[in-house]
Amino acid sequence: MINGPDERQKRRTFFKACMAVIGGLISLAMAVPLIGFAISPAFRKVSKKWVDLGIVDLLKGSRYKKINYVFQAKDGWVETNKKRSVYVTDQGDGNFVVYSRVCSHLGCLVRWDEGRDQFFCPCHGGVFDSAGNVVAGPPPQPIEKLPVKVEDGVLYVKES
Ligand code: FES
Known part of the structure; x- marks a missing residue:
């Protein structure tokens, strides 16, 4: 059987198509991990950190004491300093309650009113x-009490 120019052209076209498919598969195999590596921070859950609120001895007897703090938050690729504040109350038995200031309705910051308690x-x-x-108004849930721990004489709150 003699191969004519048409047969050779078909074979050449077929091999070019095979090479294009193989090249495409190799490129895809290399690109998928790279794309996954690049976009994975966006889907990573933000890890919560323990934040130092102060020395326990200095917080003893505190009653709804407002404490401001700054912590580093990582959101996707971006790492920023965020400001927060909480109310700290000494339970008197060595335990502390830390109230979030975020209202459960739409997230405004609540204030402690000492006169009205x-x-x-x-x-x-x-x-x-x-x-x-909740005593009155639209908030659907109580104010969040944040997780706390005392370590080496320092009170920490878990940032939410
Ligand atoms: S945000 Fe607090 S009552 Fe609406």
Whole structure:
């Protein structure tokens, strides 16, 4: 059987197509891990950190003491310093309660009203009792009590 120019052209086209497919597969095999590496931080869950609130001895007897702090938050590729504040109360038995200031309604910052012994949210009039339970207004849930720990005489709160 004699191969004519048409047969050779078909074979050449076939081999070019095979090489293109193989090249494409190799490129894909190399690209998938690289793309995964590049975009994975966006899907990674933000890890919560323990943040130093201060020396326990200095916080003893605190009653709804407002403490401001700054912590480093990593969100995807971006690492930023975020400011937060909480209310710290000494339970008197060596334990502390740390209240988030974020209102459970739409996230405004609540304030402790010493005279009324209540938390008050200025945005829509949400009121919480001294334990953080809803007393009035639209908030659907109590104020969040944040996880705390004492280590080496220092009070830490788990950043939410
Ligand atoms: S955000 Fe606090 S009551 Fe609406």
